[in-house]
Amino acid sequence: MLAKRIIPCLDIKDSRTVKGVNFVDLVDAGDPVELARYYSENGADELVFLDITATKEDRKTFAKLADEISKNINIPFTVGGGIKTVEDVDILLKSGADKVSINSYAVKNPDFINELATNFGTQCIVVAIDAKYVDNDWFVYLVGGRVKTEIRLFDWAKEVEDRGAGEILFTSMDHDGTKNGFACQALEKLSQIVNIPIIASGGAGKIEHFNEVFKSGNIDAALAASVFHFNEIRLKDLKTELKNNNIPIRL
């Protein structure tokens, strides 16, 4: 049976992890490669690396980092941040990344999704969607949740699927950082609308939240950052607990 995935997410700036991490047993917690290895050895099913600088010059450094990660870890990983061209994607995939994640640029240039799907196959295209609940509906936001669009979340989700996204990474800006749980209702509706895997993001604070999100809708994976980085939730404890709750999990 296909297992639900647990995905730690690392923000990267100048080839270093940005948010502080709190693992006593890491020599250099700012080193994404070391942190990636730590997570892969401790039960992460997949990793996401987001390049939050993403200027043109940084793209090359990021590709080098992807190569370094690929050398050192034996689980799949996704890279994202500032991807704008077929060439960007080509370099990252050739460096060993399994999937790329695109966000704002796809909203402004939806054809880009088709272009990537045609060139690389849908299986490696993750479309990240940030949304907020405003005036009784969910709207897509850009630039890390700072700029509102008039695009409705569920319309956009359907469109990205039709255009060739292989997976949707949905972040509720209302829940992100609150540690009060995932946007379960929106996620449930999303899973009824599209027929591709969905990664839930934003709001994880305790183990129970992961349990909730996997029980509420047909959600395939849950992503979190700080709860893992600050060791508030240990991957092993989380996965054991989920398994005890009859959620299919790889231990």
Next chain:
Amino acid sequence: MRIAIIDYGAGNTQSVKYALKRLGCNSVLTSDKEVISSSDKVIFPGVGQATSAMRKLKSKGLDLLIPQLKQPVLGICLGMQLMCNFSEEGNTDCLKIFDSNVKRFNNSLKVPQIGWNTIFDLKTSLFDSINENEYMYLVHSYYVPILKHAVAISNYGINYSTAIKKNNFTGVQFHPEKSGSKGELVLKNFINN
């Protein structure tokens, strides 16, 4: 030992090379027919779309070479699918090593299947020291149905062949290079047996 990884411009070949390196094996990424033919083991990887992958193989003459290879060959993911007769992906004629068509998952399922799934009914030395129902990482929209050559099964809506073997040709639908230490063990078994 000389291990050739067939480089035909499809997919994530670098990861396979690095996985072998972690096992202490050097390998060469190549599309050179001489180098491939004279290697002790050949890995035929692939991520991408069947039609364009076959086109790339043909442009290098590799579509004729691969079925003639005599040494152990391991097809991974699309590599395994391309060793079959025909793929529903782009209605593509493939290498015809395994007498089977490659089908698309039913639309009642989420397609592609992405993630860790179990493998069972394990046969052959490829799975030495691997337990039944071990998890492996898979990413695919198309599958090889159950064949008499199946040496491992997975289930996604239906049971399908997640590994196949015929003479010197082996195919795995999962990615051993991305399936943690157990995946590396499958690669190791391929290299050592």
